[in-house]
Amino acid sequence: MxxxxxxxxxxxxxxxxxxxxxxxxxxxxxxxxxxxxxxxxxxxxxxxxxxxxxxxxxxxxxxxxxxxxxxxxxxxxxxxxxxxxxxxxxxxxxxxxxxxxxxxxxxxxxxxxxxxPVAALTAWQAVVEEGRVEAGDRIVVNGGSGSVGSYVVQLAKARGAHVTAVVRAHHADRAQALGADAIVDAELEDFSATDARYDVCIDVAGSVPMSRGLRAVKQKGTYVVVGGPTDDPWLRPLLRPLGWMLRGAFSSRRVAVFVARPTPERFAELAAWVEAGRITxxxxxxxxxxxxxxxxxxxxxxxxxxxxxxxxxxxx
Ligand SMILES: NC(=O)c1ccc[n+]([C@@H]2O[C@H](COP(=O)([O-])OP(=O)(O)OC[C@H]3O[C@@H](n4cnc5c(N)ncnc54)[C@H](OP(=O)(O)O)[C@@H]3O)[C@@H](O)[C@H]2O)c1
Structure with a gap:
């Protein structure tokens, strides 16, 4: 191409x-x-x-x-x-x-x-509207390093959350510089297989097996599905969100699957946050x-x- x-x-x-x-x-x-x-x-x-x-x-x-x-x-x-x-x-x-x-x-x-626009607005919806992240929440961002994930880390910190970023080792410094409180090396540790429980998991990388992801979230917590397996050109990227919705329907945890909706009001809010120095x-x-x-x-x-x-x- x-x-x-x-x-x-x-x-x-x-x-x-x-x-x-x-x-x-x-x-x-x-x-x-x-x-x-x-x-x-x-x-x-x-x-x-x-x-x-x-x-x-x-x-x-x-x-x-x-x-x-x-x-x-x-x-x-x-x-x-x-x-x-x-x-x-x-x-x-x-x-x-x-x-x-x-x-x-x-x-x-x-x-x-x-x-x-696209990345920060998606992160905004994931953190503020879908994840409803509040001060004091413990949140984990799977893939807290790319376009969307870096804004998720910044926004969640700006909301006053304790943020764990799951990133590959070469992105650890960046996640730390963005304010992450804890870093998990995605290649050494599976955050969804530990005893840690989070108020909100924001899954940007879309790499967590559906059978395990919800275990990382507290009862009544929220799992926000942002991204999926983009390397599959067939149907998996579309079927995975549907699978998550189905899982959410039978779980005490809230599962939020969303497609970013650009509106001038959301962009105005983002601009205000940039001007306030809360995101860069x-x-x-x-x-x-x-x-x-x-x-x-x-x-x-x-x-x-x-x-x-x-x-x-x-x-x-
Ligand atoms: N829901 C929506 O409306 C919406 C809107 C925009 C984007 N998205 C989706 O969000 C996802 C991310 O988009 P993006 O633009 O941010 O992509 P990106 O810039 O390519 O970022 C992806 C990041 O995830 C990291 N990553 C990949 N696999 C990982 C793993 N197993 N563990 C930890 N980190 C991992 C990558 O790190 P490396 O550099 O080490 O590979 C990269 O930093 C895509 O699936 C995209 O389609 C959804």
Whole structure:
């Protein structure tokens, strides 16, 4: 699978839309799955032989450069960020629904706000809405190191929880720097097989066997299912959440399975948390639009790891 960058006409916003001059975006797991057309069943929506939709990239941070009819919410020149559900944010200019966007946080470079939308919003829902994490809770984050997991650790700490991060050894320093109180080496210890019991388990990596996961959660505790086995192109990524829902129906523990729902209200809340210094945009490397195909190829081959921030430099 290869991605090419090419010149297209500047898009014009229609009614209820704005055009955004993109400063930053980032590469999420979901973008890579859309690019690969997996799980294969998703090709029924994405296109059977070739992608139906031109463009990739969901995260966007930039400046409003044109406003369509009926838009009163934004003016040209305002800095915004958000998530494009039909992603095409890896571009110089994109058109977005005016009500998909929120004001960008003022205290971070605008391009860097492009690493927030999908990952931080998913983490927000996992911690605040689904996990209902409160001060003093003991929580465990399985996979507290990647795009979503790093925000989960930051947000849970900001809520006042005691956070155990389950990560591979090469991510231990990062999890500690994000504020994790305890680190479990995922390759040396199975957190779900110990005597530790948590108020909330947030399973981002999706690697815990369903037969064991709930044991790590206290009676009346919550198990939040965020991620699944993304390396399986067939049905397992879709069947696993269903399996969790079924387990939850017969358990005294609450099982929360969710798909992140981007709303401007949630993004506004995130921006406020960034401005209050409670969370920081995170990424491991940067690339430009021209370098993006190479960066994507390196992510697929494993030569590059972690979150990639896409910085868009404008020629004029
Ligand atoms: N529910 C939703 O709406 C929603 C929204 C967004 C994403 N997701 C899902 O959330 C998951 C994570 O997405 P992401 O963008 O954060 O991916 P990511 O950036 O690739 O992060 C995954 C992280 O999990 C770690 N990991 C993998 N296996 C592990 C294990 N057995 N034990 C501990 N850590 C492990 C990886 O570490 P290494 O680098 O060592 O491999 C990596 O740091 C994906 O399944 C994605 O589809 C769900």
């Amino acid at each position: 290869s991605v090419t960058v090419r010149e297209v006409a500047t898009p014009e916003p229609g009614r209820g839309e704005v055009r955004v001059r993109v400063h930053g975006s980032s590469v999420n797991k979901g973008d890579r799955l859309v690019m690969m057309g997996t799980p294969y069943v998703m090709r029924l929506a994405l296109g059977l032989r070739a992608p139906k939709h031109f463009g990739l990239g969901q995260d966007v941070a930039g400046v409003v450069s044109a406003v369509g009819d009926g838009v009163t919410r934004w003016q040209v020149g305002e800095a915004v960020f958000g998530e494009l559900t039909l992603g095409a944010a890896w571009a110089e200019e994109v058109v977005a629904q005016a009500d998909q966007l929120a004001r960008a946080p003022k205290n971070v470079p605008l391009a860097e706000a492009g690493s927030l 945009p995170l990424f491991d490397s940067r690339c430009t639009l021209d370098e993006l195909p190479q960066a994507l190829a390196e992510l697929e081959s494993g030569r590059r790891r972690g979150k990639v921030l896409v910085e868009v430099h404008h020629r004029v």
